[in-house]
């Protein structure tokens with residue numbers, strides 16, 4: 191198997207991880223969480239989102255969080271942005287990078303951002319242009335790249351249609367989201383074969399939810415196909431409130447274990463990530479889903495696995 195020497199993990203826990211949490215986390219705790227993550231060796235943290243607070247109340251304090259975190263110079267602090275109103279708030283909070291987002295499937299797009307796929311393109315284009323004019327890098331997300339909670343399986347051609355438009359807007363990269371975690375390696379292969387016919391692997395990151403326990407196998411398949419950027423959330427937190435059945439992202443610490451053991455460099459310290467995940471567990475008042483944290487809890491309680 192040909193493997194890269196180095197991969198990049200993009201931490202989405204403070205945004206994707208928290209957006210679906212019922213327990214409200216205090217602003218100061220969110221700030222502390224991002225500060226802990228800044229000490230792990232990660233060089234990319236998606237801190238929050240500037241969507242409508244009515245839709246995602248947990249992240250209503252986006253400006254306050256971004257203004258209070260201690261920024262480290264080699265880390266990109268990013269946020270999710272749906273439209274120009276969101277961009278205005280994000281620029282006020284001095285984000286480093288703007289992430290625009292939409293879905294490959296009509297019904298998830300409509301449920302998530304209240305627009306058809308076609309209506310969404312000009313809205314995102316305005317955000318991309320505005321962010322670039324302000325000197326910000328822009329990332330694009332495509333959700334439901336393998337399955338949609340409303341429409342079932344999604345064909346690679348539907349994803350390609352959206353990827354073409356986002357890349358025409360000149361986003362720096364696209365994160366491909368298996369939003370409801372239905373994908374398996376053969377589907378990942380079909381999707382990537384289609385996209386990589388037209389674009390280089392550097393243009394893509396993979397964003398797997400682990401609903402059915404297939405995220406790590408999908409990541410190994412993506413690695414084999416030349417992808418070197420992966421989104422993950424500490425603790426395995428996460429989910430989209432507008433995608434019924436979507437559970438957490440692949441856990442940063444589980445992914446880290448995989449890469450460490452495979453000898454693939456990430457620059458991230460396992461113990462520091464576990465410290466941040468322990469902090470989240472305390473603040474949410476419940477165990478997180480990751481395998482690595484289950485091991486930590488067992489060790490702390492003196493039980494062998």
Ligand SMILES: CC(C)(COP(=O)([O-])OP(=O)([O-])OC[C@H]1O[C@@H](n2cnc3c(N)ncnc32)[C@H](O)[C@@H]1OP(=O)([O-])[O-])[C@@H](O)C(=O)NCCC(=O)NCCSC(=O)C[C@@](C)(O)CC(=O)[O-]
Pocket residue numbers: 206209239240241242243245246272273275276277279291302303304331332333334366367368369397399429430431432
């Ligand atoms: C996109 C909208 C805003 C459209 O919502 P809308 O209601 O259609 O917005 P609108 O443009 O019609 O405006 C209505 C009102 O909202 C205000 N407004 C409008 N925009 C904003 C804003 N940004 N911030 C604050 N206020 C805003 C706007 O100013 C106006 O105020 P009024 O004039 O009535 O007083 C809404 O649908 C929304 O916020 N959706 C977000 C849903 C969401 O966050 N979903 C989860 C993230 S996506 C995800 O998790 C998937 C991903 C990325 O992780 C990858 C994967 O796993 O696949």
